[in-house]
Amino acid sequence: MIQEQTKLNVVDNSGGKVVKCIKVLKGSKKKTAKIGDFIKVVVKNSIFNSKIKKGQILNAIIVRSKFPLKRTDGSYLSFNDNAVLLLNNQNQMIGTRIFGVIAKEIKTIYFKKLISLSSELV
Structure with missing residues (x-):
């Protein structure tokens, strides 16, 4: 379960390395998020000379x-x-590549591109 103040790794080539969750979206009283949920994050660490700061x-x-x-x-x-x-x-992907495996539960209408870019589904 992901909640506010949780640090997370970034698995695409957008330029971010580490981010921190600041809000769980899709519900006013929702406290935790799981695989496939949307969250609002702030970038804590990024790659030098990237568009993500x-x-x-x-x-x-x-x-x-x-x-x-x-x-x-x-x-x-x-x-x-x-x-x-x-x-x-x-809600469109910033990066063009995905590193590592992702869960099959991500398959939705909006993220068909995400499935095709991933190297392996579990």
Whole structure:
């Protein structure tokens, strides 16, 4: 579960390295987020000479979480780190590549491009 003040890794080539969650979106009283949810983040660490700068506020979607996710078949899925993909204000991906694996639960109408760019689905 991701909540406010959680630090997360960035798994695309947008230029950010580490971000911090400042708000969980899609609900006024929602306190935690899981894989596939949207959050608002602030960039804490970025790559030199990138378009993403430290202190910038962006949207993000969670693609990996340490907290176990229960699937419909009864199995559980958890990862070794918490990771996000950075999005712009129109909820389009900033980066053009995705590093590492992502969960199949991300498949939605809006993110068909995300599935095609990922190297492996789990």
